[in-house]
Amino acid sequence: MTAASPGGPFGALRDQLTDAAAAFADSPDALAGILAGIVDDVDRALAVPLEIFPVCHHSPASALAMVRRLREKKPKVIYLELCEDLGPLLGELRNCRLPVAVQAFASELDGFPAGWGPLSVVAPVTEASAEYQAIAYALETPGVELVCVDRSTDHVFQWLPRDRDDRPGGEAGATGRDETPPDADDDALHGDAVGVEIGDLRPGFAELETHLLHHGKVRHWSEWWDQYVEQPLAAADHDTYRQVMVLIGSLFRRLRPARPEKQERDEDRERYMWTRIREHLAASGADPADCLHVCGAFHAASRVAQFGLAPDAPAYEIEPRTATRWRYGLIPSSHSAIEAQFGLAGGSVSIAAATWTKSLTRAGLRPYRLDGQQGGRTRKGRTAVVPAPTGGVTDRLSGFLTAAGEPAGLDEAELRGWCVDIVRLARRNGYLASTADAIAVFETSILLAGLRNRARPTPYDFADAAVTCIEKDVVPGRRDVRRLCEILLGGDRVGQVGYDALPPLARDVLDRLAPLGLDLEKRTVQRALLDLHADPGLGPCSDLLWLLRHLLPGDTARPIMGERRLGHRSVRESWDLALGRNQRALIELGYEGVTVEQVLEQRLRRTVRGPEASTATALAAVEDAITLLGAPRLVDELGTRAVELLAAERTVDDAPEVLRRIRRLLAHHRATAPAPPGWCEAFVTAGYAHYCTLLPTAFADEQTGVRQVGAMLGFLVSLESVALSLGCDRSQLELAVAQSRPAAPAKVALLWAARHQLGLLPLTELRARCADLLANPLVVPTFPQYLSGFVQALEPVPGLAPFVVEVMSTAFARLPDPVLLPWLPTLITTLRAHGPELVPLLVREAGRTFPGTLPALDAWTPPWTRPAVPAAPVSAAAPAGPVVALLAGHREPVDAVAGLLGHSGDWPAEPVGQPVSRAGAADLLTAHPHTADALAHLLRAGAR
Structure with a gap:
C-alpha cells in the first residue's frame, strides 16, 4: 500500500492540521501523525476507482445521501457489507413489515465448542437505513445486481476466540462492544443472537467518548451523533457527505485502544470484502465505475494491503467453512431490540425513524421501497434533483470543518404539538398533568436547548423537559414519562414477518x-x-x-x-x-423440522441420548410421547432407553421422580392395554435388581438423602408383586435389608419400617423401640429425625400411618415443654423439607384417629392405650352338618387358616365313621357360618 502524496486536493488541509498540532499539542509529532493520517485515509478512500459509500447504521442522513446517490449514479452492481450467505433471503423482505432481522441459525454444531450452541446471527433492517435503500433499489431495478461481500455467518464464529467453551458474549468484530442483554419482551426479539451491523460508528476509546459527551453537553452517544453529525449532514452534498464520514471513521479507528485480537478481526473483514469484490469483478467483467461499495465508515478508512483495486495487492486466502449446518430466515425485530443489542440510547432508533420521515417531506424525496412491502405508506414525492457530478475530487472538508452551522429557527408549531400530546398521553397513563405542565415543558425545552448551545430544541431536550415538568415523584403506571416521550416521537415499532416469508x-x-x-x-x-x-x-x-x-x-x-x-x-x-x-x-x-410433531420427536430422542440424560428424563420423555404424540413405536424406543439408563446409573438421586413416573405409566398401561409393554416389564425387573444392589450402599452413604432411600424402598415394595411375577427373587430384598447398616437416625427409622414390612420386626417390638428412644434423654433431641424417617417410610409402607400418628402423639404427650418446644421447629422444617407430599397421609390418619369436637377430646382415650378386649366365649357344642364334614376331611388348610387368625386347638374324638375335628376349628366355624357356607358353595361349583 502506497502512502498518499503530500499534495493533492487535501494538501492545504493537511498542512493546516499539522501546524495546529505543532502550535497547541504537547507532543506535536504524535498528534500531527494522527491528523495527517486522517486526511490520508480520506484521500485514499476517495481515490479508489470503485466508489466507496460510507454509512452509519440506522442513520437518516446516510439513508438520505444513499437515495440521492442512487438516483444520480444508477449503479449496476452494489457490493453490500453483509454476510454473503444472507443475500438470498433479502428478497423475502417484500413479505414483511419492517423492522425485521435477517437471521442465520444453527443448533447442531460441527467445528465449534459444544457450549456455544445454539448459534444465531441477526442483521436488523429498518427503513431509515442506507442498506435498505440500497437493497430496495437493487431488487426493484432491472439489471442491477446485489452482492453481499462480508464474511459468512460461519466465519463470524470461526474468528471468535476459543479460550473458553461458554457462549460467545458479543460479536466484537461486528459491534465493537459486548452485547447488552435485553430485559423487556420487545428487547428480547433478537434473543442472545450475535448482531451483524453495517456501519457501526462509535468511539472505541472510552475517554474520547466521555470527552465528546462532556463538551457537547449531551448525556449519551446517540444524542451527540444526532446533534453534531446527523443534522449537519442531512442536507450536505454527496462529496461532503463521503469525506466527512470517512474522516469520522478514520478518527475513531486511529484513536481506539490497542486490542490486537479485535483489530485483526476488523482487518480480516476488510480483506475478505475486497477479495470477494475482486473475484466478482473478474468473473462478471463489470466496470468499477458502474459499481458501488456500501460499507461502514469505519471500514472505509481501512489500511490493509488488499484495500482498493490495485493489481499488485497480495492475495488473501479465505478459510473454508465448518460442517455446521446453518438455517436461514427472517425474524421480527423492533426499535427497542436494536437499541438493546447494539448499545444505543433508548428511543434513538424511533427518533431516527421520525427524523427520516420529516427529512423526506422537507426534501421532497421519494425513497426506494420493495414492491409489496407491508406496513408502509406510499409517500408522494418528487424524484430528487441532484447536481451534476463534479470532475475529480475536491476538498469539501475544509469548508465543512470551518463553516459555522446555519441556525435553524424554532419550529414553534412542532414543539407546541409535542407538548400538548405528551400531556394528553401522560393523563391517559395516570399522571396529574395539566395545561400548565404543557406550557412548562415548552419553556423548559427552549431553556435546555439554550443551555446546550442549540438553536432549537431537539427531541432529547424535549424528553428531558417533559421528565422534569411532569414526572414529579412517582410513576403511577407501568410507563414513565421518558417512555411516553419515546412513544410520542415514533414509538417502539415492531416488525412482522409475512406469511409467505x-x-x-x-x-x-x-x-x-x-x-x-x-x-x-x-x-x-x-x-x-x-x-x-x-x-x-x-x-x-x-x-x-x-x-x-x-x-x-x-x-x-x-x-x-x-x-x-x-x-x-x-x-x-x-x-x-x-x-x-x-x-x-x-x-x-x-429451523428444526417441517412439522411440529417431527421437531418434538427429534427433541425427545436428543433428550434421552444426550450426555445429561437420566432415567427420570427418559421417563418424562415417554410420558410426553404418549400424551402429545401417541406414537407406540417411539414410546417403546424411549422406554428401552430408560431401561438402559437405569441399569447404568450409579446414584439414586432421581429415585423419587423415577418411582412417581413409573407408577403412573404402569397404571396408564394397565387401564388402556391388556398387559404392560415389554419395556415396562424390563424396567421393573431391572429396577428391582438395581435398587436391591444399591440399597445397602444408599443406607450407609451420608450423601444419599432419606427421601431417596425411601423412594428406593417404595419401588421395591410397591412393585414387588409385579417383579416377582416376572421372575425376580424376594430373597434379594431380604438380603439387601439384612446387609444395611445405617447411622443416620432417619435412615434407622426407615430400616425399621422396611424390616416390619418384611415381617422381621413385629409392631410390638417397633413400638417398644420408639418408647426406649423417648425415654433416653440423649436421643430425644434427634427424635424429629426418627420421625422424618417414619414419614418417609409411608412411601413403601403406607399401612404404617396409624403407628406414625401414635408415635408422634406419644411424644407430644410424654415430653415436657422444655424438651418439646426446642425441637418442635426442627420437626416442622424436617417434615416440610423431606416429606411435603406424605404429610397429608398423616393428617388424614390423625383425622380418623382423634375426635372431631373439643368436648369429646376430654373423654377420649387413645386407641393404642386401651386394654385388649377378651374374646367372647364360644359354645362348646360340637358343630355338625355337611360343611363340617367337608372341612374335617381337609384338616391341613383349616389348621393353617385358624393359625393365621389366632385360633388353636385339637380335633376332638368322634364316633367311628365320623370326621374328627379340633375345638379351634369348631369355634371358628360357629362364629362365621356365612363364610363356611360361601366356601362350600365355591368348592361345589369348582367340582362341577
Missing part, C-alpha cells in the same frame, strides 16, 4: 389453527374457546396447541382451562394465544 413449519401451524377463527398474526393476546364435545373437529387444534405449549415459550400458548395428562383429555379447553408476539420463537422452531 415464514418457514414451512410456521405456515403449517397457522393453517392447522385456522378453524379457531382467530387472526394469529396479531401481536395481541387472543382467547380461544374449544368445546370438543360439541365440535369434535377442533380436536386436531387442541393436539397442536398442547404441542406448542411444550415447545414454545410459556406465554405463546397458555392453557386457561383444561389439561392433558396420561389417560385424561379435557372436553372443554380455553387458551390464551400470542403467536404473533412470539413469532421469532415459532420461526426458529421451523
Whole structure:
C-alpha cells in the first residue's frame, strides 16, 4: 500500500492540521501523525476507482445521501457489507413489515465448542437505513445486481476466540462492544443472537467518548451523533457527505485502544470484502465505475494491503467453512431490540425513524421501497434533483470543518404539538398533568436547548423537559414519562414477518389453527374457546396447541382451562394465544423440522441420548410421547432407553421422580392395554435388581438423602408383586435389608419400617423401640429425625400411618415443654423439607384417629392405650352338618387358616365313621357360618 502524496486536493488541509498540532499539542509529532493520517485515509478512500459509500447504521442522513446517490449514479452492481450467505433471503423482505432481522441459525454444531450452541446471527433492517435503500433499489431495478461481500455467518464464529467453551458474549468484530442483554419482551426479539451491523460508528476509546459527551453537553452517544453529525449532514452534498464520514471513521479507528485480537478481526473483514469484490469483478467483467461499495465508515478508512483495486495487492486466502449446518430466515425485530443489542440510547432508533420521515417531506424525496412491502405508506414525492457530478475530487472538508452551522429557527408549531400530546398521553397513563405542565415543558425545552448551545430544541431536550415538568415523584403506571416521550416521537415499532416469508413449519401451524377463527398474526393476546364435545373437529387444534405449549415459550400458548395428562383429555379447553408476539420463537422452531410433531420427536430422542440424560428424563420423555404424540413405536424406543439408563446409573438421586413416573405409566398401561409393554416389564425387573444392589450402599452413604432411600424402598415394595411375577427373587430384598447398616437416625427409622414390612420386626417390638428412644434423654433431641424417617417410610409402607400418628402423639404427650418446644421447629422444617407430599397421609390418619369436637377430646382415650378386649366365649357344642364334614376331611388348610387368625386347638374324638375335628376349628366355624357356607358353595361349583 502506497502512502498518499503530500499534495493533492487535501494538501492545504493537511498542512493546516499539522501546524495546529505543532502550535497547541504537547507532543506535536504524535498528534500531527494522527491528523495527517486522517486526511490520508480520506484521500485514499476517495481515490479508489470503485466508489466507496460510507454509512452509519440506522442513520437518516446516510439513508438520505444513499437515495440521492442512487438516483444520480444508477449503479449496476452494489457490493453490500453483509454476510454473503444472507443475500438470498433479502428478497423475502417484500413479505414483511419492517423492522425485521435477517437471521442465520444453527443448533447442531460441527467445528465449534459444544457450549456455544445454539448459534444465531441477526442483521436488523429498518427503513431509515442506507442498506435498505440500497437493497430496495437493487431488487426493484432491472439489471442491477446485489452482492453481499462480508464474511459468512460461519466465519463470524470461526474468528471468535476459543479460550473458553461458554457462549460467545458479543460479536466484537461486528459491534465493537459486548452485547447488552435485553430485559423487556420487545428487547428480547433478537434473543442472545450475535448482531451483524453495517456501519457501526462509535468511539472505541472510552475517554474520547466521555470527552465528546462532556463538551457537547449531551448525556449519551446517540444524542451527540444526532446533534453534531446527523443534522449537519442531512442536507450536505454527496462529496461532503463521503469525506466527512470517512474522516469520522478514520478518527475513531486511529484513536481506539490497542486490542490486537479485535483489530485483526476488523482487518480480516476488510480483506475478505475486497477479495470477494475482486473475484466478482473478474468473473462478471463489470466496470468499477458502474459499481458501488456500501460499507461502514469505519471500514472505509481501512489500511490493509488488499484495500482498493490495485493489481499488485497480495492475495488473501479465505478459510473454508465448518460442517455446521446453518438455517436461514427472517425474524421480527423492533426499535427497542436494536437499541438493546447494539448499545444505543433508548428511543434513538424511533427518533431516527421520525427524523427520516420529516427529512423526506422537507426534501421532497421519494425513497426506494420493495414492491409489496407491508406496513408502509406510499409517500408522494418528487424524484430528487441532484447536481451534476463534479470532475475529480475536491476538498469539501475544509469548508465543512470551518463553516459555522446555519441556525435553524424554532419550529414553534412542532414543539407546541409535542407538548400538548405528551400531556394528553401522560393523563391517559395516570399522571396529574395539566395545561400548565404543557406550557412548562415548552419553556423548559427552549431553556435546555439554550443551555446546550442549540438553536432549537431537539427531541432529547424535549424528553428531558417533559421528565422534569411532569414526572414529579412517582410513576403511577407501568410507563414513565421518558417512555411516553419515546412513544410520542415514533414509538417502539415492531416488525412482522409475512406469511409467505415464514418457514414451512410456521405456515403449517397457522393453517392447522385456522378453524379457531382467530387472526394469529396479531401481536395481541387472543382467547380461544374449544368445546370438543360439541365440535369434535377442533380436536386436531387442541393436539397442536398442547404441542406448542411444550415447545414454545410459556406465554405463546397458555392453557386457561383444561389439561392433558396420561389417560385424561379435557372436553372443554380455553387458551390464551400470542403467536404473533412470539413469532421469532415459532420461526426458529421451523429451523428444526417441517412439522411440529417431527421437531418434538427429534427433541425427545436428543433428550434421552444426550450426555445429561437420566432415567427420570427418559421417563418424562415417554410420558410426553404418549400424551402429545401417541406414537407406540417411539414410546417403546424411549422406554428401552430408560431401561438402559437405569441399569447404568450409579446414584439414586432421581429415585423419587423415577418411582412417581413409573407408577403412573404402569397404571396408564394397565387401564388402556391388556398387559404392560415389554419395556415396562424390563424396567421393573431391572429396577428391582438395581435398587436391591444399591440399597445397602444408599443406607450407609451420608450423601444419599432419606427421601431417596425411601423412594428406593417404595419401588421395591410397591412393585414387588409385579417383579416377582416376572421372575425376580424376594430373597434379594431380604438380603439387601439384612446387609444395611445405617447411622443416620432417619435412615434407622426407615430400616425399621422396611424390616416390619418384611415381617422381621413385629409392631410390638417397633413400638417398644420408639418408647426406649423417648425415654433416653440423649436421643430425644434427634427424635424429629426418627420421625422424618417414619414419614418417609409411608412411601413403601403406607399401612404404617396409624403407628406414625401414635408415635408422634406419644411424644407430644410424654415430653415436657422444655424438651418439646426446642425441637418442635426442627420437626416442622424436617417434615416440610423431606416429606411435603406424605404429610397429608398423616393428617388424614390423625383425622380418623382423634375426635372431631373439643368436648369429646376430654373423654377420649387413645386407641393404642386401651386394654385388649377378651374374646367372647364360644359354645362348646360340637358343630355338625355337611360343611363340617367337608372341612374335617381337609384338616391341613383349616389348621393353617385358624393359625393365621389366632385360633388353636385339637380335633376332638368322634364316633367311628365320623370326621374328627379340633375345638379351634369348631369355634371358628360357629362364629362365621356365612363364610363356611360361601366356601362350600365355591368348592361345589369348582367340582362341577
